[in-house]
Amino acid sequence: MKGVLLVNLGSPASTSTKDVRKYLDEFLMDERVIDAPRWLRTILVRGIILNTRPKKSAKAYKKIWWDEGSPLIVLSERLLDKVQKKTELPVSLAMRYGSPSIKMGLQELHDKGVTDVLIVPLYPQHAMATTDTILVLAEELRQAFFPQMKFKHIPAFYHKKDYIKVLAESIKNNLEGKEWDKILFSYHGIPERHVRKSDITKSHCKPNDSVNFECCKTSSAAHEFCYKHQCYETTKQVVEYLDLQPHQYFVSFQSRLAGDPWLQPYTDKLLEKYPEEGVKKLAVVTPAFVSDCLETLEEIAMEGKEEFLKAGGEAFYAIPCINDSDAWVDVLVNWIEE
Structure with a gap:
């Protein structure tokens, strides 16, 4: 059975400094984001950055936070809902950092009987710190928890x-x-x-x-x-x-x-x-x-x-991003169906 996993960047669970620090720790400790040896990355992130940046970032998040939650999460959920209504294939949503995690998204598809997963990184351009890190983590999770699954992915669509x-x-x-x-x-x-x-x-x-x-x-x-x-x-x-x-x-x-x-x-x-x-x-x-x-x-x-x-x-x-616009939804659905 085929299914789709939409993957976006992610967001802190709330605007609290504690949640922002947790999110930044997961994000910045990714070796494809700060591509330094782990010992150096640990010193930079946990010894320096996380001592000052979470408080500043929390203030920034508070300025943009919606009543429903993180704008990125809310908009991604709206996109998911619209895409799901236009395809019979099971579609799940995941974030590379934070929740819902890629493991959670794959588990949701697994529980629906999905064995062939189309991974859709929601990034138009390919980058080591975005597309690569999604695909690498997904493969690690597949080997550890979902060995029966097969993956395909939509490559960078910057020129489509x-x-x-x-x-x-x-x-x-x-x-x-x-x-x-x-x-x-x-x-x-x-x-x-x-x-x-x-x-x-x-x-x-x-x-x-x-x-x-x-x-x-x-x-x-x-x-x-x-x-x-x-x-x-x-x-x-x-x-x-x-x-x-x-x-x-x-x-x-x-x-x-x-x-x-x-x-x-x-x-x-x-x-x-x-x-x-x-x-x-x-x-x-x-x-x-x-x-x-x-x-x-x-x-x-x-x-x-x-x-x-x-x-x-x-x-x-x-100018706002294309978010969950109907035209963008139609394009995504066409790619999925193809």
């Missing part, structure tokens, strides 16, 4: 025409009737070394080429797993769909950690300098996410807006 249409139409609809100078495509940042580690050719990627990104334009087998290339390709296809001119859009990366070089240019730096360059009305879209979360609702729609307006901007439009 039906996804691009949903994303582009969402941008178009959200900006209808609004005046804007530029659209900023703000993707979640990753360390440059993650791009190099994902290069299966071990020779192609030049992640610090932030101006011309020539390696991202040059055809290579490395692109199958190159997060940076896939971000630029998503932007390229949306731009073509919307018929945008070069001066009307730009690409940036957000949510970096201090210490290591991350993909550039940085979103916050652009927000600070755009007004003095004549960009007074800015729209920001976050295509690394399909569900609104802390990084979109607080970092961009609140902090980003404040930074931009403080620097002299006049209008700031944070």
